[in-house]
Amino acid sequence: xxxxxxxxxxxxxxxxxxxxxxxxxxxxxxxxxxxxxxxxxxxxxxxxxxxxxxxxxxxxxxxxxxxxxxxxxxxxxxxxxxxxxxxxxxxxxxxxxxxxxxxxxxxxxxxxxxxxxxxxxxxxxxxxxxxxxxxxxxxxxxxxxxxxxxxxxxxxxxxxxxxxxxxxxxxxxxxxxxxxxxxxxxxxxxxxxxxxxxxxxxxxxxxxxxxxxxxxxxxxxxxxxxxxxxxxxxxxxxxxxxxxxxxxxxxxxxxxxxxxxxxxxxxxxxxxxxxxxxxxxxxxxxxxxxxxxxxx
Numbered sequence: 560x561x562x563x564x565x566x567x568x569x570x571x572x573x574x575x576x577x578x579x580x581x582x583x584x585x586x587x588x589x590x591x592x593x594x595x596x597x598x599x600x601x602x603x604x605x606x607x608x609x610x611x612x613x614x615x616x617x618x619x620x621x622x623x624x625x626x627x628x629x630x631x632x633x634x635x636x637x638x639x640x641x642x643x644x645x646x647x648x649x650x651x652x653x654x655x656x657x658x659x660x661x662x663x664x665x666x667x668x669x670x671x672x673x674x675x676x677x678x679x680x681x682x683x684x685x686x687x688x689x690x691x692x693x694x695x696x697x698x699x700x701x702x703x704x705x706x707x708x709x710x711x712x713x714x715x716x717x718x719x720x721x722x723x724x725x726x727x728x729x730x731x732x733x734x735x736x737x738x739x740x741x742x743x744x745x746x747x748x749x750x751x752x753x754x755x756x757x758x759x760x761x762x763x764x765x766x767x768x769x770x771x772x773x774x775x776x777x778x779x780x781x782x783x784x785x786x787x788x789x790x791x792x793x794x795x796x797x798x799x800x801x802x803x804x805x806x807x808x809x810x811x812x813x814x815x816x817x818x819x820x821x822x823x824x825x826x827x828x829x830x831x832x833x834x835x836x837x838x839x840x841x842x843x844x845x846x847x848x849x850x851x852x853x854x855x
Contacts, residue, residue, distance in 0.1 A: 562673050563717060564593045564652050568640055569617065569660040571601065571609035575794060576616065576660040583658070584622035587818070588669040594623040597644040600631045613660075638768040642728055649720040654680075656717040661795025664690065664715060665813040668790045671820055672717045675705075675784060678822040686722045686781035687772075690715035690791040694811050695835040697787055704820040706832050707782035710749035710840075713769040715791035716783075726775040728768075733761050746777050748833065750840035782828070788814035 565583070569576050583589060596617050601610040617628050635643065641657070648655055656672045658664070668690050679685040689712035697706075736742055736757075743754045756770040776783060789811040796806050 560673060560677055561653075562588060562592050562669075563654040563656045563676055564595060564648055565623075565656045565658065565669070566644060566648055567594060567596045567658045567660065568599070568637070568644060569596060569613050570599045570637075571606045571613060572660055572795075573609060573612045573616065576613055578794060579658065579660050579662055579664075580616075580620060582663045582665075583668075584620075585666055586664060586669040587666055588673065589622050591624055592669060593625045593627075594620070595627045595629070595644075595648060596620075597640055598628065598630045599635055599637075599640050600633045602634045606634075636766055638766045641768045645718075645723060649723050652720065654717065654719045656715075658715055658791075659713075659795070661793055662691075662715045662791050663794055663813070664791045665789075665815045667815050667818045668715065670818045671786060671790050672715075674818075674820070675822065676717055676719065679784060680719060682824075683722075683779075684781050685784050686776045686779060687711055687716050687718040688784045690717075690786070690789070691793070692785050692787065692789040692811065693836055693839055694789075694809065695832070695839050697835075698829070698831045701787075701829055701832065703787070703823050703826065705784055705786055705822060705826065706829055707784050707826050708749070708833065708836060709777070709782065709828070710753075710836055711769070711773045711776050711783040712785070713772070714793045722779075722781070725779055726772060727778070728771055730757070730761060730771060730774060732778075733757075746774070748837075749773065749777075750837050751842055752840050755842075784826075786816075786820055788816055790814065790816075 598614055598617060601607040614630060620626055645655060645657060654676050672688060672690055675688040691712050691714040746753050753773065757774055759765045760767050760770050790813065792811050792813055793809060796809055
C-alpha cells in the first residue's frame with residue numbers, strides 16, 4: 560500500500576505537541592510514513608518564546624520514514640496555515656492525513672486512515688475520513704464498523720487530492736446561499752450551528768478553514784466517514800488553541816481497533832446517528848434566538 564503523507568500543523572504549544580508526537584510515534588505505521596511539519600510564525604513577542612521552544616523539538620524527531628519541517632517566517636493563522644499547507648503537499652501527492660498539535664492518536668490510527676483512504680479512493684461520495692468520533696450514542700441495531708455523516712471533523716482527518724481541489728475557499732456563491740433558506744436547511748442537516756458558523760466566517764467574525772471545508776462537502780453532495788469507535792482525541796479544549804474554550808464535552812476514550820475495522824461499500828446515512836449528532840451540537844436557546852435576530 561502507498562501510505563499517505565502525514566501533515567502536522569504546530570504553533571506555540573510545546574506540551575501539547577509532545578503528547579501528540581509521543582502517541583503518533585507509537586502508531587504501527589509510523590516508521591513507514593512520511594511526516595511533514597508546518598510551524599507557523601509567532602504573532603508577537605509574547606508568542607515568540609513558545610514558538611522557538613516548539614521549533615527546538617521538531618527538527619530532530621525520530622521514528623518516521625522521512626521528516627520535513629517548514630517554518631513560516633510570519634504568522635499565517637490556523638486557517639491559512641492549513642489551507643496553504645495541505646494544498647502545497649497535495650500538489651505532489653494524491654492523499655494526506657492531517658493532524659494539529661493537540662490531537663492524540665491510538666496505535667492503529669494510521670492503519671485505519673490509510674485503509675480507509677485506499678478502500679474509498681474511488682467513492683466520490685466520501686469527501687474526507689475522520690479518526691475522531693463524536694461522543695454520541697450509536698444505535699445497537701447499527702452493525703457496521705464505520706458510518707458517514709453530513710458533518711465533517713477537523714480532528715485527525717484525511718482526504719484525497721481530487722476532493723481537496725474542489726474546495727472553494729472564497730465561497731463565491733455565498734450571496735446566493737444567504738437568500739436560499741432551503742440550502743441553509745440542508746446544510747444544517749449536519750447541525751444547526753453550521754449556517755451561523757458560515758455566516759460568521761464570511762462576515763470576518765471568525766477565521767475557520769473547517770467550516771468552509773464542511774461547506775465543500777455539502778456543495779459536492781458528499782460525506783465524511785467515521786469509525787464507530789474513536790481512534791483519536793483532542794487535548795486542546797483547554798483554552799490553549801484557536802477557537803477552543805475549556806470543555807470536556809468532546810472527550811472520548813480511545814479504542815485501539817483500527818486494524819480490525821471492516822469497511823462497507825455504498826454506505827448510506829443512518830438517520831438515527833445523524834439525529835444524535837445534531838442533538839449533540841444543538842445550540843442553546845439563547846444562541847438560537849441571537850442567531851435569528853442577526854439574520855442567520
